[in-house]
Amino acid sequence: xxxxxxxxxxxxxxxxxxxxxxxxxxxLSNSRVVNIYGVKNRxxxxxxxxxxxxxxxxxxxxxxxxxxxxxxxxxxxxxxxRVAIFRRFLRTAKIASIRQYGFERLIVIDMxxxxxxxxxxxxxxxxxxxxxxxxxxxxxxxxxxIKVRDRxxxxxxTYTFPPLFTDPRSLSNDxxxxxxxxxxxxxxxxxxxxxxxxxxxxxxxxxxERSRSTKEMSDSDVLKSILKVMDFISSIIENPVPTxxxxxxxxxxxxxxxxxxxxxxxxxxYTLFNSFNEVVDEYFKAMLAREVGAEIFKVYxxxxxxxxxxxxxxxxxxxxxxxxxxALRGSLKVLxxxxxxxxxxxxxxxxxxxxxxxxAVSRCRGVRxxxxxxxxxxxxxxxxxxxxxxxxxxxxxxxxLRKRLSNLERKLRRAEEVRKNLERRLGESTIxxxxxxxxxxxxxxxxxxxxxxxxxxxxxxxxxxxxNAQQNEKLVRRFLEDSDIFMHADVHGASAFIIKxxxxxPPEKDLREVAVLAASYSKGWLAGVATLDVFWVWGYQVSKxxxxxxxxxxxxFMIRGKRNYIKGVPLRMAIGIQVVNDEYYSLITGPEDLxxxxxxxYAVITPGTLNxxxxxxxxxxxxIGSDLRFTTLRxxxxxxxxxxxxxxxxxxxxxxST
Numbered sequence: 061x062x063x064x065x066x067x068x069x070x071x072x073x074x075x076x077x078x079x080x081x082x083x084x085x086x087x088l089s090n091s092r093v094v095n096i097y098g099v100k101n102r103x104x105x106x107x108x109x110x111x112x113x114x115x116x117x118x119x120x121x122x123x124x125x126x127x128x129x130x131x132x133x134x135x136x137x138x139x140x141x142r143v144a145i146f147r148r149f150l151r152t153a154k155i156a157s158i159r160q161y162g163f164e165r166l167i168v169i170d171m172x173x174x175x176x177x178x179x180x181x182x183x184x185x186x187x188x189x190x191x192x193x194x195x196x197x198x199x200x201x202x203x204x205x206i207k208v209r210d211r212x213x214x215x216x217x218t219y220t221f222p223p224l225f226t227d228p229r230s231l232s233n234d235x236x237x238x239x240x241x242x243x244x245x246x247x248x249x250x251x252x253x254x255x256x257x258x259x260x261x262x263x264x265x266x267x268x269e270r271s272r273s274t275k276e277m278s279d280s281d282v283l284k285s286i287l288k289v290m291d292f293i294s295s296i297i298e299n300p301v302p303t304x305x306x307x308x309x310x311x312x313x314x315x316x317x318x319x320x321x322x323x324x325x326x327x328x329x330y331t332l333f334n335s336f337n338e339v340v341d342e343y344f345k346a347m348l349a350r351e352v353g354a355e356i357f358k359v360y361x362x363x364x365x366x367x368x369x370x371x372x373x374x375x376x377x378x379x380x381x382x383x384x385x386x387a388l389r390g391s392l393k394v395l396x397x398x399x400x401x402x403x404x405x406x407x408x409x410x411x412x413x414x415x416x417x418x419x420a421v422s423r424c425r426g427v428r429x430x431x432x433x434x435x436x437x438x439x440x441x442x443x444x445x446x447x448x449x450x451x452x453x454x455x456x457x458x459x460x461l462r463k464r465l466s467n468l469e470r471k472l473r474r475a476e477e478v479r480k481n482l483e484r485r486l487g488e489s490t491i492x493x494x495x496x497x498x499x500x501x502x503x504x505x506x507x508x509x510x511x512x513x514x515x516x517x518x519x520x521x522x523x524x525x526x527x528n529a530q531q532n533e534k535l536v537r538r539f540l541e542d543s544d545i546f547m548h549a550d551v552h553g554a555s556a557f558i559i560k561x562x563x564x565x566p567p568e569k570d571l572r573e574v575a576v577l578a579a580s581y582s583k584g585w586l587a588g589v590a591t592l593d594v595f596w597v598w599g600y601q602v603s604k605x606x607x608x609x610x611x612x613x614x615x616x617f618m619i620r621g622k623r624n625y626i627k628g629v630p631l632r633m634a635i636g637i638q639v640v641n642d643e644y645y646s647l648i649t650g651p652e653d654l655x656x657x658x659x660x661x662y663a664v665i666t667p668g669t670l671n672x673x674x675x676x677x678x679x680x681x682x683x684i685g686s687d688l689r690f691t692t693l694r695x696x697x698x699x700x701x702x703x704x705x706x707x708x709x710x711x712x713x714x715x716x717s718t
Contacts, residue, residue, distance in 0.1 A: 069313035069343070071126045072184045073257035076164050078314040079300050079336045080129060081137040084167075085158040086707045087130065087337075088112070088120065092154050095170075096147045098138035099123075106190060106202040107137060108146075110145050110155070115538045116508040122180075124188035124203060127165055129236050129340040131502040133644065135348070136694070146203045149192050153178065163227040164257065166514060187220060225255030229291065236290075241274045246285050246641045249274060255288055263319055264292045271417050292317075304331040311346040314339045330548070345503055345644070364486065370481040378475045381468055388465045394444040403443060403454045409437050410450055444512075456630040502689045504697065505644040513555050513581055513701075517570035521562075525555035525581060527700075529614045532556040536617060541703060542600035546617075547571075547578045550593040550625070554582030556617070558599075571596060572626060576651040579629040585703040588667040591630050635701055636662030637683055637690055645690060661686035661713050668707025672699050675706050682711035 072080070091110040094117065099105040105123040112118055121131045138702040139147075153173035161168050165184035170177070176194040182188070197219045206213045211220040211458060228236060240249030243487040247270035250256040261270060269285055308327045313319075330601035333339040344555040408424035418432045426439040438447050440504050449457055512535065513525035526541065535558055540546060543565065557578045559566055566574075575594040581587075584592045601616040634652040636659030639645045648655055655662045663679045672679075676698035684690050 061537050064201055068347075072128075072165055073259060074163050074165050075260055075296065076258050076336070076340075076453045077160050077167060077184060077314060078163065078293075078297055080340065081160040081167050081339050082297070083335055084128070084130070086118075086156050088118070089157055090155065091118070092363040093150045093381040094696040095152055096141040096143060096285070098141060098589060100136035100138055102140070104190060106143070106203075107131075107135060108150070111400075117511060118508075119506070122190060123189050124180050124542060125182050125186055126184065127340055127344060128184070128339050129344075130181050131341050131345075133341065133345050133348075134506050134692070134694075134697070136625070136692075142201060143202065146192065149178065149200050149202045150180065161221065162224055163229060164224050165328075166221065166224075180637060181219065183222065188222075191219055200347045201444075217325050228254045228256065233283055233287075236286050237279050240282055240286060241277075241279075244273060244275070246270060246272050246274060246277070246282065249282075250286070250289060254286075259313075259315065260293065261289060262321060263317065264289045299669050300336050302336040303639065304333065304339045304343055305329070306331065311676065314343040342643075348503065353417070367482060371479065374475055374479050374482060378472065378479065381472045385468045385472070388461060388468065390444060391446050392458070392461050394441055395454070395461070398441045399454070399458075401594045402439070403449070404444065405441075405446055406440055406450070409448070413450060415605075433477075438590070494697075502643070502645045503641065503692055505640070505646055511558070513577060513649070515574055515577055515648070515654075516564060517559075517573050517686075518654060519567060520564045521559050521564075521570050523557050523559045523574040523577070525557035525577060527555070527567060528709060529616075533614050536602060536604070540602060542598065544599040545571075545596050545703050546599055546619075547574055547594060547596040549579050549582040549584060549629075550595055551582050551584050554578065559596075572629070573630045573651050573654055575626045576633055577649065580631050580633045580703045582703075585631055585667050585707075589631060591628045594626045594629050596626070597621065597623055600684050632666045634659075634663065634664045635679060635698065636660075637687075637693070639689070647693070647697055647701060656712075661711070663711045665702070666709055667703075667705070669705055670707060671705055672702050675702060675708060678708060680710065684713075686713050 066099075069605060074217060088110060090113045094109040094111050096362070097107040097109070099107055102123055105121065107125075108120040108122065110120055117207055118130050119132075120128070121135070127174070149357065150173075153171040156170040156172055158167065158169050160166065165188070167182045167184065169180040169182070171180060178200070179197075180194050181191045181193060183190070187206075189203045191213065192200045195201060199213065199215050199217050199219050200392045201215055202213050205215075210223055210400050213219065224259075231239070236254070239253045240246060242253055243249035246265065247258075247261050250261050250287055251258050265285060265288065271283075272281075274282060275710060281461075289523075296317050299570075302319045303315050304311060304319045305319065306329045307523055309329075312328070313355050320331070333342070404425075405425055409421050409427070412420040412424060421427055421430050421437060424439075428438045428440050430437040435450050436447050437450055449455070452460075456495070458490055486533075509522065511527075512531060513527060515523045517523060521677060524535060526535050532555065535556060536546070538558070540558050541560075544561050547557040547559065548554055555578060557574055559570075560573055572660050575596075578594045579592040582592065597619055599619045601619055603620065615711050632652065633649055634655035636655040637645050638648050638658045639660050639706045645660075648658060652664050673695070676695045680695050681697050684693060
């Protein structure tokens with residue numbers, strides 16, 4: 061496995077860059093930047109939230125030296141550092157085009173904002189950066205400042221591209237041959253002189269062809285090898301075959317082609333995807349999940365080490381207490397067996413001090429040493445040493461020793477209880493840590509409709525609802541078709557839900573499932589009512605055109621014709637985690653029976669007094685506690701789906717769902 065890990069692909073090749081830029085340009089041209097975020101543990105990465113021309117949203121992940129792609133997975137975001145400056149320049153900008161610069165690991169996103177041109181330049185080369193430049197290539201902001209031999213990058217300067225290869229596709233055959241023959245082998249010439257990715261050269265040419273000396277080859281033979289590679293590149297650009305390579309389920313690499321040579325080791329598997337963007341997203345999702353798992357294991361390891369240190373300290377305390385108790389018992393035994401003898405010695409000592417001073421103490425029987433500043437004398441009786449206080453009667457000193465021994469015994473009992481508790485917790489932590497070590501954390505998948513209220517019914521109908529009046533308005537204007545169903549709680553102030561019917565009529569069961577959300581996401585929840593009536597109509601019955609002389613506020617609609625009512629819909633809903641193919645999870649909401657059927661774990665809520673933040677924290681803790689794979693779940697994710705203050709009726713584990 062260590063050998064396989066050495067082959068883990070860390071970033072894009074120039075061919076990857078060509079393919080991804082072509083896909084992104086087709087999908088994101090004419091989109092607009094809604095917002096920009098930083099990404100936790102990725103100091104230079106940016107996450108661009110884009111509004112597409114069809115009204116949907118997408119998240120474009122950009123990380124210099126690594127990758128650029130549309131992601132379907134939720135990442136932990138930040139807003140500090142230079143992100144605010146990127147946000148100031150890029151927010152509301154329109155993407156005109158996305159292109160590769162030459163045949164390099166460089167992507168340029170051409171943008172327009174306020175009539176002014178600007179460019180977002182992403183360097184996918186090692187130690188690359190992200191920069192925003194104006195139409196004259198003056199740097200407005202960059203992910204970090206750099207100053208190296210070839211260039212200096214910082215705001216205010218003119219942007220300079222890093223040293224580049226000439227695009228081999230623009231060179232004549234004679235020039236290609238001449239350049240490749242500068243190297244001692246065909247492979248080195250293609251890779252080091254022309255800048256062809258090694259994985260492409262290894263894929264197209266055999267080992268014998270790659271190692272052939274250019275000095276021993278004719279120009280025609282060299283050109284033949286070059287053209288094989290160039291033809292392969294052209295074919296992949298036109299018809300990519302996006303492929304994920306795994307070894308024993310561990311993602312190893314991704315390619316825009318299906319590689320034929322995989323190091324001769326069993327256990328490798330190919331998975332083909334519809335787009336190169338998808339395979340990139342899946343590959344790096346797996347890498348991020350591994351990092352999350354390592355981070356979680358580190359937390360448990362730190363807690364385990366802390367318990368080990370504390371346990372060691374408690375054991376030292378127990379050892380020292382036992383030693384002190386042993387000494388005390390020895391002293392008490394000597395006092396009990398020789399009380400009158402010792403009392404006589406103490407009397408001699410006290411009288412000697414009184415009449416002649418401390419120097420006369422040595423004349424008394426058994427005195428070994430004395431300390432005038434402490435007022436103590438050490439004597440030896442029957443071979444045992446005892447320390448006496450010259451100011452206190454012997455019976456008082458005996459009582460003090462007995463009390464000290466009693467205190468130590470209590471201290472020892474408490475310390476032993478602490479030791480046992482720590483050993484139990486350490487054992488649990490060790491077992492937990494080993495369990496965590498085996499955990500494969502999952503990321504939350506987000507879809508275009510994730511920014512709305514949503515539900516996929518038992519029979520597969522998608523229902524989407526607005527989070528506020530503005531979203532209600534947008535949903536009806538953009539997505540409601542005549543053959544769709546419009547659903548709303550029979551109360552002012554509620555989410556408007558649209559059921560996409562696709563030419564079919566949803567069964568009564570599905571209508572009731574959506575009605576639970578329509579009722580819950582209404583002012584009825586805040587009012588604490590137990591049930592509400594919900595109505596539905598066909599899309600053609602809904603209009604934004606008010607009667608003459610009247611005005612419809614945002615989020616309000618005219619309903620014409622008969623309304624169909626679903627009576628007494630309970631305001632009781634569930635929030636669950638649905639795992640799909642053991643690859644990712646979704647946070648779903650709906651009626652308890654539906655959520656229970658699809659979830660690994662779920663919580664049931666009703667209107668109540670527990671504030672949203674506290675409720676979200678408790679639900680998150682319970683859901684993660686049921687399965688450590690959900691450690692990427694955020695409190696904010698749960699807050700978004702809560703209708704308001706609530707009561708948590710129960711949190712349960714449920715049957716697995718695919």
